[in-house]
Amino acid sequence: MNTVGSPRYAPEWLALREDADARARSEQLLGPLHDFLADTTASGGLLTVHDLGCGTGSMGRWLSARLNGPQRWFMHDRDPALLENIAARMPREAADGSPLEVVPQQRDITRLTGDDLAGTTLVTASALLDLLTAEELESLAASCAAAGCAVLLALSVDGQVEIEPSDPLDEEFAAAFDAHQRRTDSGRRLLGPDAVEAATAAFERNGATVLTHSSPWRLGPDDRGLTAQWLLGWVAAACAQEPSLEAASEEYLRRRLDACDAGELRAVVHHRDLLALPERPAGTASI
Numbered sequence: 001m002n003t004v005g006s007p008r009y010a011p012e013w014l015a016l017r018e019d020a021d022a023r024a025r026s027e028q029l030l031g032p033l034h035d036f037l038a039d040t041t042a043s044g045g046l047l048t049v050h051d052l053g054c055g056t057g058s059m060g061r062w063l064s065a066r067l068n069g070p071q072r073w074f075m076h077d078r079d080p081a082l083l084e085n086i087a088a089r090m091p092r093e094a095a096d097g098s099p100l101e102v103v104p105q106q107r108d109i110t111r112l113t114g115d116d117l118a119g120t121t122l123v124t125a126s127a128l129l130d131l132l133t134a135e136e137l138e139s140l141a142a143s144c145a146a147a148g149c150a151v152l153l154a155l156s157v158d159g160q161v162e163i164e165p166s167d168p169l170d171e172e173f174a175a176a177f178d179a180h181q182r183r184t185d186s187g188r189r190l191l192g193p194d195a196v197e198a199a200t201a202a203f204e205r206n207g208a209t210v211l212t213h214s215s216p217w218r219l220g221p222d223d224r225g226l227t228a229q230w231l232l233g234w235v236a237a238a239c240a241q242e243p244s245l246e247a248a249s250e251e252y253l254r255r256r257l258d259a260c261d262a263g264e265l266r267a268v269v270h271h272r273d274l275l276a277l278p279e280r281p282a283g284t285a286s287i
């Protein structure tokens with residue numbers, strides 16, 4: 001989740017969203033992934049996994065519990081505070097009781113090379129892909145192809161948000177937020193909602209078969225805390241992109257947060273997950 005520059009995500013926010021992330025991630029992509037890993041797991045071989053922008057380890061907790069066989073997880077993040085207790089936050093065993101080892105790695109994941117990933121079975125990340133540039137994505141795809149590893153990238157925003165009940169200003173805030181996701185940040189032009197389409201093309205160019213599947217957050221009355229924080233961040237990003245929205249934002253947020261507190265607000269925040277499998281005929285499929 002944290003790629004370049006200073007730390008972006010507070011542990012409190014990562015903890016707040018972990019349950020919604022776990023519910024949203026695509027279980028459907030695990031079948032093809034298990035098929036790819038079958039020879040290694042059947043022989044008891046070690047699964048070597050690199051978790052890019054690992055944050056507090058939520059992707060590792062979710063995925064390691066769904067994979068069999070001994071596992072070594074390299075947990076990458078630029079924020080040393082997030083890595084400080086990462087081993088204690090991860091499971092000690094895989095799904096079948098095999099041992100699981102955790103290796104923290106403080107580094108800029110946009111600089112990973114094929115040599116860095118030599119011997120890797122799987123590269124994974126959550127809520128990362130849309131924060132990359134086209135050049136960084138191309139480099140990642142090439143490095144993974146050189147390593148011959150599978151790639152599972154979860155929870156990339158796709159630019160679609162549905163809020164009920166609707167509000168006349170929803171579309172304006174959504175459009176401004178999407179523009180903010182595509183902004184140029186410190187000279188880096190972020191992919192934002194275009195990330196999954198760009199990643200599909202990049203991994204295909206490097207010889208992978210690409211599968212994608214929807215992975216929406218579905219937020220309701222039981223998710224009030226997360227919904228409120230998501231709304232605040234969503235509106236703040238929209239206003240940063242389009243300052244003309246600031247005049248309407250206070251009243252808009254009041255209406256939305258009142259409805260949230262009352263348990264009347266529902267939101268679907270759309271994402272897509274992507275699985276790239278090497279050494280297969282190039283092509284894209286959506287499940």
